[in-house]
Amino acid sequence: MHFAIRQATASDADSVSHLVTGLAHYLLSDPASGEIRPFMAGLTSSAYAERIGSSPFKHYVAEDAAGICGVVALRDGSHVFHLFVTADAQGQGIARALRQHAQLRSNHSTFTVNASLNAVPV
Numbered sequence: 001m002h003f004a005i006r007q008a009t010a011s012d013a014d015s016v017s018h019l020v021t022g023l024a025h026y027l028l029s030d031p032a033s034g035e036i037r038p039f040m041a042g043l044t045s046s047a048y049a050e051r052i053g054s055s056p057f058k059h060y061v062a063e064d065a066a067g068i069c070g071v072v073a074l075r076d077g078s079h080v081f082h083l084f085v086t087a088d089a090q091g092q093g094i095a096r097a098l099r100q101h102a103q104l105r106s107n108h109s110t111f112t113v114n115a116s117l118n119a120v121p122v
Helices: 010-021 034-041 045-052 094-104
Strands: 004-007 057-064 067-075 079-085
Touching: 004 094, 010 045, 010 057, 010 067, 010 079, 045 057, 057 094, 067 094, 079 094
Parallel strands: none
Antiparallel strands: 004 057, 057 067, 067 079
């Protein structure tokens, strides 16, 4: 699979939100639950547009012929805030490439991450 990585722009917010919310059922037992609303509110297009334009965050997207297939977001240059790859593109090295891309553009040598139970090492 051929893909390219670039810095995200505010115009990517809809695609990134769609990608991540499409994976919510892997992370949450009931994405529609009232208890989950604050988390889901952070995954909306407007929330992504705000973060993409915010200085503590850097977002990079992976694109293939079909469009955006992965996203990584760093907060403060050293915390992996989000790292997601579409279900059909998983297992092809996209998450690892996104992490490496972000790491090379950061001035930090150590990263922190809060991971879900189904996360795999990259």
